[in-house]
Amino acid sequence: MVLLLQLFALLQAKGLAAVAKVDTDAYIHVCKKGYFPCGNLSICLPQSFHCDGVKNCENAADEENCDDDSGWTNSFPVACQNLPEMAPKCSLHPYPKNCTCRETHLECTRAGLYSVPQISSHVTVLSLKRNNILSLPDEVFLMLTEMKYLYLQKNCLKTISKKAFFGLFKLQNLYLNHNCITSLTAGIFRDLHKLKWLILDENPIAKISQQLFTGLQSLSYLSVVKNSLEALPRNICAQIPHISWMDFASNHIKLLTSSTFLTCDKLKVLCIRDNQIGIVPKKTFSPLRRLTDLDLSQNLISKLLPSAFTELRHLEKVNLSFNPIDLHLNQFDSLRLLKSLSLEGIEISNINLRMFLPMKNLSHIYFKKFRYCTYAPHVRVCTPLTDGISTFENLLANNIQRIFVWVIACVTCFGNLFVLGMRSFIQSEYKTQTLSIKSLCCSDCLMGIYLFFVGIFDIKYQGQYKKYALIWMESLQCRIIGFLAMLSTEVSVLLLTFLTLEKYLVIVFPFTNKRLGKCQMVTMLTGIWITGFILATIPFWNEDFFGNYYGKNGMCFPMYSDQTEETGGKIYSLGIFLGVNLLAFIIIVFSYVSMFCSIQKTGVQTSDLRKDRHGEVAVANRFFFIVLSDAICWIPVFLLKILSLLEVEIPGTVTSWIVIFILPVNSALNPVLYTLTTSFFKEKFKQMINRYQRKFLLKNERKSLTASIVWTDDPLALNAGCLNQITLEDEVIAT
Ligand SMILES: *[C@@H]1O[C@H](CO)[C@@H](O)[C@H](O)[C@H]1NC(C)=O
Ligand SMILES: *[C@@H]1O[C@H](CO)[C@@H](O)[C@H](O)[C@H]1NC(C)=O
Ligand SMILES: *[C@@H]1O[C@H](CO)[C@@H](O)[C@H](O)[C@H]1NC(C)=O
Ligand SMILES: *[C@@H]1O[C@H](CO)[C@@H](O)[C@H](O)[C@H]1NC(C)=O
Numbered sequence: 202m203v204l205l206l207q208l209f210a211l212l213q214a215k216g217l218a219a220v221a222k223v224d225t226d227a228y229i230h231v232c233k234k235g236y237f238p239c240g241n242l243s244i245c246l247p248q249s250f251h252c253d254g255v256k257n258c259e260n261a262a263d264e265e266n267c268d269d270d271s272g273w274t275n276s277f278p279v280a281c282q283n284l285p286e287m288a289p290k291c292s293l294h295p296y297p298k299n300c301t302c303r304e305t306h307l308e309c310t311r312a313g314l315y316s317v318p319q320i321s322s323h324v325t326v327l328s329l330k331r332n333n334i335l336s337l338p339d340e341v342f343l344m345l346t347e348m349k350y351l352y353l354q355k356n357c358l359k360t361i362s363k364k365a366f367f368g369l370f371k372l373q374n375l376y377l378n379h380n381c382i383t384s385l386t387a388g389i390f391r392d393l394h395k396l397k398w399l400i401l402d403e404n405p406i407a408k409i410s411q412q413l414f415t416g417l418q419s420l421s422y423l424s425v426v427k428n429s430l431e432a433l434p435r436n437i438c439a440q441i442p443h444i445s446w447m448d449f450a451s452n453h454i455k456l457l458t459s460s461t462f463l464t465c466d467k468l469k470v471l472c473i474r475d476n477q478i479g480i481v482p483k484k485t486f487s488p489l490r491r492l493t494d495l496d497l498s499q500n501l502i503s504k505l506l507p508s509a510f511t512e513l514r515h516l517e518k519v520n521l522s523f524n525p526i527d528l529h530l531n532q533f534d535s536l537r538l539l540k541s542l543s544l545e546g547i548e549i550s551n552i553n554l555r556m557f558l559p560m561k562n563l564s565h566i567y568f569k570k571f572r573y574c575t576y577a578p579h580v581r582v583c584t585p586l587t588d589g590i591s592t593f594e595n596l597l598a599n600n601i602q603r604i605f606v607w608v609i610a611c612v613t614c615f616g617n618l619f620v621l622g623m624r625s626f627i628q629s630e631y632k633t634q635t636l637s638i639k640s641l642c643c644s645d646c647l648m649g650i651y652l653f654f655v656g657i658f659d660i661k662y663q664g665q666y667k668k669y670a671l672i673w674m675e676s677l678q679c680r681i682i683g684f685l686a687m688l689s690t691e692v693s694v695l696l697l698t699f700l701t702l703e704k705y706l707v708i709v710f711p712f713t714n715k716r717l718g719k720c721q722m723v724t725m726l727t728g729i730w731i732t733g734f735i736l737a738t739i740p741f742w743n744e745d746f747f748g749n750y751y752g753k754n755g756m757c758f759p760m761y762s763d764q765t766e767e768t769g770g771k772i773y774s775l776g777i778f779l780g781v782n783l784l785a786f787i788i789i790v791f792s793y794v795s796m797f798c799s800i801q802k803t804g805v806q807t808s809d810l811r812k813d814r815h816g817e818v819a820v821a822n823r824f825f826f827i828v829l830s831d832a833i834c835w836i837p838v839f840l841l842k843i844l845s846l847l848e849v850e851i852p853g854t855v856t857s858w859i860v861i862f863i864l865p866v867n868s869a870l871n872p873v874l875y876t877l878t879t880s881f882f883k884e885k886f887k888q889m890i891n892r893y894q895r896k897f898l899l900k901n902e903r904k905s906l907t908a909s910i911v912w913t914d915d916p917l918a919l920n921a922g923c924l925n926q927i928t929l930e931d932e933v934i935a936t
Contacts, residue, residue: 232245235247241262246263248580249671269565271494292305292321297312299312300318307326309327309329309330311332313333314332315335322344322345324345327345327351330352333356334356339365341365342365350374356380357380359380359383363389366393367391377401380404381404385413388416389413391415394417399422400422400424401425403428404427407430411434414440417440423444425452426450427451428451429452431452432454432455435461437465438468439463439464446470448472450473452475453477454478457485466490469491475498476500478497478500479502486510486513487511487513491515492515495513496520497520498520500523507529507534510533510536512535515538516538517540518542520542522544528544528549530555533560542567544566544569546569549569554576565583571585597659609861613868616872617645617646620872623876636726637696637700641696641700646689647692648865651682673752673755674752674757675749675752682751683750683758684737688734691733691781697785698785698788699729701792702792709795709799753770758856758860760841761842761845789831823874830867830871833863
């Protein structure tokens with residue numbers, strides 16, 4: 202424990218040194234990639250420190266300008282505004298009973314009206330919200346020539362006759378949202394030359410035509426959100442040349458054509474979110490030279506030409522989130538002024554630094570995965586802030602994991618160290634066997650050490666993991682412990698296979714009796730360790746091909762449950778887990794099954810006199826547990842790999858549970874299975890029991906009990922009939 206504390210203190214000191222290093226780096230004026238300056242100070246902080254709600258810079262510059270206010274979307278007033286603050290006197294007499302009037306504003310919200318009432322022609326603002334007006338007849342507003350704002354929302358308006366809005370020459374804002382309008386006749390807005398805002402949200406309008414907008418030469422804001430539009434008319438801006446904002450979110454638009462936005466050269470904001478657009482033909486957006494905001498999120502776009510945005514040089518904000526899109530490397534090359542880019546929910550399999558580099562002014566980027574942020578180190582704010590394995594605050598997501606990582610680390614480490622000690626102190630006749638078991642203990646112990654380090658770093662980063670996540674995953678420490686875990690699993694797997702094969706040869710072919718000599722055994726074991734070492738080192742050889750192989754998640758274990766990692770690392774991980782390890786697992790299962798069959802056969806042939814059911818059960822049990830522990834350990838990993846091959850989405854938490862609970866199962870159980878249950882330890886144990894029994898039990902009871910224990914322990918001895926063979930095979934099975 203003292204040792205551990207010292208180790209921890211050492212690590213702490215190292216961590217502090219790392220932070221200090223960051224600070225000294227900071228005095229270089231330009232920050233290195235992934236680091237950003239504290240406003241006008243020369244101190245640099247990592248990407249993840251910015252906008253995390255904690256002031257890390259003296260001048261708090263890391264928490265400034267955090268809101269993504271790029272583009273126009275955020276600067277525009279809310280569409281459904283209330284009537285302006287009214288002056289007390291009314292100048293509209295007479296006016297309907299249920300209404301309130303101040304100056305020339307008339308408010309008739311929830312007035313129980315069934316039709317548009319008679320109103321003085323001086324009215325400038327008229328609200329008829331939330332009444333029961335179902336239709337607007339011809340020329341119903343004809344006299345209201347001074348009207349500037351007309352609110353008609355929530356009436357369930359269904360029929361609006363062609364001439365309903367005639368005469369409203371000064372109308373600026375028209376609200377028709379939340380009604381039951383299915384169609385609007387072309388020419389209906391003929392007289393609304395001054396109209397700036399037209400709001401048609403939440404109606405069942407299925408079709409609009411270019412001619413519908415005839416007369417709206419001043420229109421700058423058009424909103425048709427939540428309707429049933431299936432298409433946009435050709436050259437939609439032909440009649441509304443000053444349109445600067447169009448919102449068609451949540452319709453059923455399936456198609457855009459290259460002539461849809463032909464003359465929309467004043468358009469600044471275009472939102473087509475939540476539609477069913479699949480294909481964006483060439484040059485669709487090229488007329489939109491002034492566009493600053495483009496929202497294409499939640500569509501079915503799978504391909505976007507690299508040239509799709511070439512002419513859109515003023516774009517500041519693009520949202521492509523939740524499209525099944527394959528991005529091109531040069532997709533964003535022309536977007537030099539872009540400040541905000543949303544790519545949430547998008548798998549970017551070909552992600553590359555080059556993809557985001559041309560966007561020099563990018564300050565906010567939104568990804569599906571935490572690890573993508575590494576590819577945009579020049580972007581100050583990048584989300585999400587962590588992967589699924591770790592939460593925002595902690596390396597390990599919850600307390601159960603935190604406790605178990607220590608428990609399992611202790612069990613694995615001390616179990617193996619104990620056995621290692623036992624094997625060293627107690628001389629066995631079978632030195633070669635002992636050697637291989639010791640090797641196994643060493644490799645299993647590494648798994649315990651790995652878990653200890655995970656636990657230590659979890660404590661170190663407690664409460665502020667998200668800040669350090671990237672630094673941690675890129676760190677040497679992470680790579681080293683990942684390497685340890687990999688070395689441990691691979692050496693362990695190879696050793697188990699080797700031990701199994703050795704046993705298999707002895708038992709299935711007992712009379713060839715070709716056991717390995719000490720020298721051969723040492724060579725084999727060295728070979729296995731070297732192989733394990735090479736397997737674990739290979740990913741360090743070529744950083745370009747393998748990427749940061751170990752630092753893919755907070756656990757630093759290269760599970761690669763995710764399909765979109767770099768191909769090099771992905772293939773290697775697949776080769777290790779579904780190649781080497783699966784093969785080893787199959788060999789082990791096959792060998793034990795045939796060993797068991799072989800023993801049972803010889804048992805039946807040679808020991809008819811003493812049908813030793815107990816013995817068979819004991820052997821079967823041990824074999825069963827050896828295979829079971831392997832199966833528990835590896836089958837989930839194989840399943841995970843296969844599922845990820847089938848492109849099933851696997852949450853990060855599953856990976857971390859597998860790494861904490863399931864992978865170490867073998868390492869923790871191996872000392873039990875291969876040493877603590879062997880005849881030697883059993884013998885010691887029995888002696889202890891016997892001594893105990895002599896003191897407390899009656900003589901005859903003791904006899905029968907001892908007899909039965911002896912019977913259960915050496916089934917093979919009885920079958921083989923030769924003393925040497927007896928002990929040999931028992932030790933073989935045991936180890
Ligand atoms: C940084 O800016 C603040 C005000 O914005 C100013 O008071 C301060 O002197 C500046 N510091 C440096 C080092 O330029
Ligand atoms: C005023 O409104 C109430 C319900 O809100 C309704 O019952 C009543 O008929 C209305 N009066 C007039 C004159 O419309
Ligand atoms: C992008 O679109 C998605 C889905 O429509 C939305 O949730 C997200 O907030 C948008 N991002 C930005 C930065 O506006
Ligand atoms: C980036 O934005 C800043 C202001 O926000 C501007 O001064 C600068 O010119 C822009 N950079 C480029 C490459 O356009």
